[in-house]
Amino acid sequence: MDLPNIMRKYIAYVNRYKSSLLGGLVLLGFGMSMLWRSAPLTLSTARASMVSADEWSELMGDLPIVVPTMKYGFVLDTFHVTEGLIQPNRFFADILMDYGVPWEKIQQLVANAKGTFDVRQLRAGKPFMILSPDVDAMPQYFIYEPSPFIYYLFDIYAGEVRRVERPLTTQVRTASGLIESSLWNTMVDNGLSFELAAKLEDAFQWTLDFHHLQRGDFFKVVYEEQYVEGRPVGIGRVLAAYYNNLGTEYYAIWYDQTEEEGYYDLEGRPMNKGFLKAPVKYARISSAYNPRRFHPILKRVRPHLGTDYAAPYGTPILAVGDGVVVKAGYTRGNGNYVKIKHDDTYATQYLHMQRFAKGIRVGAHVRQGQVIGYVGATGLATGPHVCFRFWKNGRQVDHRRLTFPPPKPLPKEELPAFFAVRDQYVRMLQQVPEPQACEREDSKPSSLPDT
Ligand SMILES: [Zn+2]
Known part of the structure; x- marks a missing residue:
């Protein structure tokens, strides 16, 4: 080893030593004591882990800079x-x-x-x-x-x-997509995650039937992306979303300044309309409500008073609304099934379950969106699906044709605050270019400054 080389190594060594001291002091000055507590390492390693490459070069000034490889709070080179x-x-x-x-x-x-x-x-x-x-x-x-x-x-x-x-950091991002087949495929085509598809679906779950998306529909979304040490690790909340279904526009605005946190439309009415559109996510309707259906197993016309959602074995089945379990049992036709009474008017039933979720028995209270069981093919079923039945005043009806009373809006005194939040998000959504079928580049997610 020649002399300059030895000197370089020596300087690098000094740099390392200085970093753990100076880095610790500077970061203490930044008041990051919260982070310290969440990372209960020995002090020296915790300090080292807090020095970013930028801070490093700032601290080191004109000295030759050797940025060490750090992980888990350790300088790995040592x-x-x-x-x-x-x-x-x-x-x-x-x-x-x-x-x-x-x-x-x-x-x-x-x-x-x-x-x-x-x-x-x-x-x-x-x-x-x-x-x-x-x-x-x-x-x-x-x-x-x-x-x-x-x-x-x-x-x-x-x-x-x-x-x-x-420590988790969050960045607000935007994305858009044009529906060609399904929301999921659109997400994948645009380099977006399934998690974002799921959360977008959550925002519109009371408004849009995601089993019947139209080719040519498109969406725009403002959402949180979570990072750990600069790497994206997941999706936070969907803060605002826009969906264009055959020219009809839908908005969902996240608002959490009141006790009733959730999604609201542009006028401040909650998106939550009483019942979920479907008891399973990402399923397809394999057999619609049809009073004159030819039964595939019985081989004769027999009314189908439910809606079948085909989904893989074990897919969670969700209660479409708050209520009380009034039946949880087995019959030869229904297989394992659950019936929920929501109020004096409405009840729902879920058939052919593989098994019930924990705690699901007669008398149990369930919340909207709670998992009550898992998709199976018990009873009279040709394949894994959930047969979903909806009662109104004791009669089975096609829930997909029902309309429910309009939800209660935010209190008057809350509206100005809501409108301020809404306008900010609507502006962000408007800045997202409309996705074009032939110009995929436009629909790539783009970063916006933090808000
Ligand atoms: Zn059925």
């Missing part, structure tokens, strides 16, 4: 690092023993982990990292990362285990 994914049927003790951690040490870690982490919960496919001071030395840290939001830090020398929550 360790011998082993990274991997948990293999199937590999246990905590196996992994540590392979790296030379003595059995007593492992026992101590397992014992001290009680209440923080059950080491039997290591999941195949999840990342882990082992940090050793040197190639031949006993590992000093084992880190297990079950999700982007948290990791577990095993300090092998100290025999201690900590759960570390990573």
Whole structure:
């Protein structure tokens, strides 16, 4: 090694040392004590983890800059690092023993982990990292990362285990899409996530029947994207959404300044209209309400007084409204089924369940959207589906033709505040270009400044 090289290494070393000191002080000045508490590492490592590349260069001024590789609050360059994914049927003790951690040490870690982490919960496919001071030395840290939001830090020398929550940051983003076949396919075509499809569907669940979307429909959405250390990890809330169904425009505006948080239309009327449009998400209607249907198993005309939603085995079935379970049992025709009384006028029934959800029995109170069972093919059924039946005043009716009384609007004194929020979101939605079938580039999500 020539002299300049040695000098560079020396400067890099000094830089590292300075960073943990200065970084800690500067960040203390930023008042980030909340973050400290959520990341209960030893102080030095917590400090190191808080220094971003930008802060680093600011701190270092004109000195040659060496930005270290940091992860889990450690400067990785100072360790011998082993990274991997948990293999199937590999246990905590196996992994540590392979790296030379003595059995007593492992026992101590397992014992001290009680209440923080059950080491039997290591999941195949999840990342882990082992940090050793040197190639031949006993590992000093084992880190297990079950999700982007948290990791577990095993300090092998100290025999201690900590759960570390990573701070989540949220950015407001917008997106749009043109429906070609389904909402899901549109999301995928536009590089958006299923999670966003699900949350958009939630916003419009009382308004739009997502089983009958029209080709050429389009949507725009303002939503929160969540990040951990700069990486997108999930979707937060849908804050505002626009849906154009054959030229009819629908808006959903998230408003949480009152006790009744939820989605409202442009006039401040809640979107929640009493009942969900369907008891399963992402299903298709395999057989509509039809008083003159030819029954596929019985081979004769028999009225079909329900709506069948085909969905894979085990798909959650949701109560379409608040109510009380009045039946939860089995018959040869219905299979496992649940009936819910919503009020003196309306009741709903869900047939052919694979099984009931926990706590679903006669007398149980259920909330709208609560999982009451799982899709199956019990009773007279050719395949997995839920036969959904809707009673009005004791008579079975086609729920898809019903209209319900208009919901109560926000109180008058709340409206000015709501309108201010609404106008802000509507402006954001208007800035999103309308998606074009042939110009997919337009419908890519675009970033907007935080609001
Ligand atoms: Zn049916």
